[in-house]
Amino acid sequence: MAVTIRDVAKASGVHISTVSRTFSAPHLVNPETRSRVLATAEQLGYRPNRAARALITGRTHNIGLIVADIANPFFPPLIKAAETHARRRDYHVFVADTDEDPSVEADLVQALAKQVDGILLCSPRMSDDQIEQLRREVPLVVVNRMITGLPAVVMDVGQGAREAVRHLLGLGHRHLVYLAGPRGSWTNREIRRAAGATARAAGADLTVLGPHQPVEEAGAASAEAVLGTGATAVLAYNDLMAIGLLQALQDRGVAVPGRISVVGIDDIAYAGLVRPRLTTVANPTAAAGRAAVDMLLQHGDGGATGQVTLQTTLIIRNSTGPGPHSPAAALTAEVAAHVKE
Amino acid sequence: MAVTIRDVAKASGVHISTVSRTFSAPHLVNPETRSRVLATAEQLGYRPNRAARALITGRTHNIGLIVADIANPFFPPLIKAAETHARRRDYHVFVADTDEDPSVEADLVQALAKQVDGILLCSPRMSDDQIEQLRREVPLVVVNRMITGLPAVVMDVGQGAREAVRHLLGLGHRHLVYLAGPRGSWTNREIRRAAGATARAAGADLTVLGPHQPVEEAGAASAEAVLGTGATAVLAYNDLMAIGLLQALQDRGVAVPGRISVVGIDDIAYAGLVRPRLTTVANPTAAAGRAAVDMLLQHGDGGATGQVTLQTTLIIRNSTGPGPHSPAAALTAEVAAHVKE
DNA sequence: TAAGCTGTTGCAAACGTTTGCCGAATGGAG
DNA sequence: CTCCATTCGGCAAACGTTTGCAACAGCTTA
Structure with a gap:
């Protein structure tokens, strides 16, 4: 159905690993080969399958953004800024709405956990304990909440x-x-x-x-x-x-x-x-969204654990x-x- | 690192396929075995990896939602309704913002294509031709646009x-x-x-x-x-x-x-x-969001191609x-x- | 001339699932 | 007691990638 790395390999007469490297480690492949592969890829309309890539690299290039209420006008500017900022870094953003319900929040984090490299929890309503619990399943950055040891962006x-x-x-x-x-x-x-x-x-x-x-x-x-x-x-x-x-x-x-x-x-x-x-x-809010995305993506997978405080006026x-x-x-x-x- | 189907299999003394079936085809496994597997899964904190599942089934259980401007107050109610409705059907939603730029729109659709089962294009600014082109890569439902042959939800x-x-x-x-x-x-x-x-x-x-x-x-x-x-x-x-x-x-x-x-x-x-x-x-707008999600998920992958018109007042x-x-x-x-x- | 690089490519295993196929066990009918 | 149907569970291939390893060619260096 969809065109895969294998189709490109066949069409350009190289091994699939060469095609793979053309995209993920270009310096390892001969410039001439590279341009040939690139050309056939373009022609065939090949697009790497992120899910497959994620399976082996462990990095999904997705992040989750959980807010209490999308329709609350406080959030859209934050969501917009975060999404734009994330996309500039080649990340896609899942957005979810908890309707102010802490239990939905927890479920959402767990459901999203495997599908993202990290989650932005905006104004969470859960208890500190619950959040501590969840951070073991997936990297978390909280916005508008202070929890010791957890990276956070708060507006003062x-x-x-x-x-x-x-x-x-x-x-x-x-x-x-x-x-x-x-x-x-x-x-x-x-x-x-x-x-x-x-x-x-x-x-x-x-x-x-x-x-x-x-x-x-x-x-x-x-x-x-x-x-x-x-x-x-x-x-x-x-x-x-x-x-x-x-x-x-x-x-x-x-x-x-x-x-x-x-x-x-x-x-x-x-x-x-x-x-x-x-x-x-x-x-x-926009600055907070961007800062939170930065914190989430910054540390490869270690634990950058700063807390950024933004001024209010x-x-x-x-x-x-x-x-x-x-x-x-x-x-x-x-x-x-x-x-x- | 994360707990996989294999860990659950080992811990409960069955083959991985049995664990898989416990989740994706429960009627095929002995109730007794099933509950045992379920118990260990619960205890180990197992969560199915959707990316891996998507790889083989071809269905990601994700949808994309592309809007011109998240911060435009017209959209948040639509986004919220769509997300909530989708989640009720066990779908997660990528939200992206094009900033009113048609070329960003096209890029976004292509980038998201492999990662979703379909995309909701809200108030697209692209040409009809471009949209026709893109619909061949991924199921599309448009909101507030009428294109012959394309499923659509429009507000009258x-x-x-x-x-x-x-x-x-x-x-x-x-x-x-x-x-x-x-x-x-x-x-x-x-x-x-x-x-x-x-x-x-x-x-x-x-x-x-x-x-x-x-x-x-x-x-x-x-x-x-x-x-x-x-x-x-x-x-x-x-x-x-x-x-x-x-x-x-x-x-x-x-x-x-x-x-x-x-x-x-x-x-x-x-x-x-x-x-x-x-x-x-x-x-x-909220009704439109829900209707669009319904249209997208309704037809398995065939081509339900209706056009829903919603009244305005x-x-x-x-x-x-x-x-x-x-x-x-x-x-x-x-x-x-x-x-x- | 042998030894050792360097740059380029192929090979194959791995990621975590699903699923078609097959065999084992069970039980009822004859 | 044998045979067949049914139910259950294991085996292994497959999905589309990445990546460590090895092979090879063409060099340079001693």
Whole structure:
């Protein structure tokens, strides 16, 4: 059916091993022979069978990329960057979606293990133990999770959260809410810890609401609870939840940022398009994707075990404004009106 | 290194063929033997090597999914649905991004060909000839493209465009602009044809501006040209461009829908979140992804060659309003004011 | 002239499976 | 007790590659 190395060998009058070497070790074959083989190969439309090659070399030239939710706008830029970067290095990428389910995650790693040279686990929800277990079956690089001894790429969301909280404190807010993300998320713990510490250090209150699924609906559903706390500012686990909250508050006629300020995290594509435009912590997702691919492919099969931390940056837009203790509290009304348009 | 069928055979005292059959043809092995083998396999942590299996069976249990741009919000829901659906059928999915480049598309198909049982080509930009060529190397199903003899899943964007244009005509618009998408896009041709025919039949004008890359920047960049035409309504190739245009018009102080109505296509996640909320044609992308996977896997390797057409629906929001010839033109101001909030 | 390189090629085993074929064991019918 | 059918399991070839080893030619060097 398909044209194999044997067909090329026959057609060009050499042994199959010579054909093989023409592709995998060109310097070992006479230039003249090589070009002849190359010509017939081209003419016959020969393409090496990667599966067969993998069987004997043990290297598949494939990698796996496992994310919680492909449709969550946080991931596509990461996936795209990782795929492009991997392909430039002649690797193909399996993409899989766990739907936020840790057990699916584990199954997926095992199913993919034999078919890839390594797996990128993005924002895994599994326990550290499970991950430790799995790394023995296949090289793993985790993104947005810190596990000692495991190569990782993390975005310094703790720093982002601190900046966000300081921003809110600076605006005169004294009672904040953290709208927590899913349990099992390292990012969630980091944000919570960083935000809590920063608020406490300044003598402010931080109420944690959650856990929640990291989707718009969850953000919207929490509106009542948020209002119930009496807080004047909210930091959400991600932009999706922040935007959901924004919508729900709007529906209730609650002014943002007049009555409540809202900060998201991620800076997804449309954070700057909703009204009010969302103040948020930008994550370098594309860079993270590339860095993770590099880490995975870097060490032949040894254990390069570094941890790369990428900076995040607070982007101040219109969803945050002066709080009740603002030195410029008198200006609140005016500023809010201005920000509204 | 890894545990193979041979290890399991040794450990359970049977021949490797028996182990093989335990997994691939259980009814051929004595229940007692089977459970013994299963037990040792489980204990040893044996996982069949799909590459080796593929080598002999010719079926890889992988499929390829090629899209123009993973980060374009149109695709992630499709990718997610396809991946989930495929996995339920025990298939893994390679995802690749062509960055809207037709030559990358062709390379990708060839590179993936040996490693998959079939490829889903989503919104391909290649010529029909090229695709005809490639289908001889690997089973292909195209999404959003109609090629005679090739299995396809298309969303009936022509119908959607007609509905959108009728909606605009009904509002009293007589001069429309179609903001065209990329060359090579079947969808683009369909929309253009349908919109043009519908407008012409009603004695209205339709000016085509383009081609454009299907991104926000292109939509924004076309604002001047759009205004220059003197048209009062715009249909954009996709929501991204429509939203870009919306932003650019807003920056220029042009009222939407007061001065110009804008309609997008796709109904991406945030079409309903921008202000004004975008009137758009919703595409059933998730259903398309599932249908395409079904078509690909359905026929063993024969040539199921149907074409599935999925319905689209116009979603009327706030970016469209009465035009200069509206029977209710007198109400324009009031309606616009209302819509604005 | 013998010995030793170097560069090029062929030979054959190996990778982890599946599967057609054959033989052994079992059991029921005659 | 013999014969046949059925069920089960082993044997070995095959899938398309890679790669260590050996063979050989044409050199150079001593």
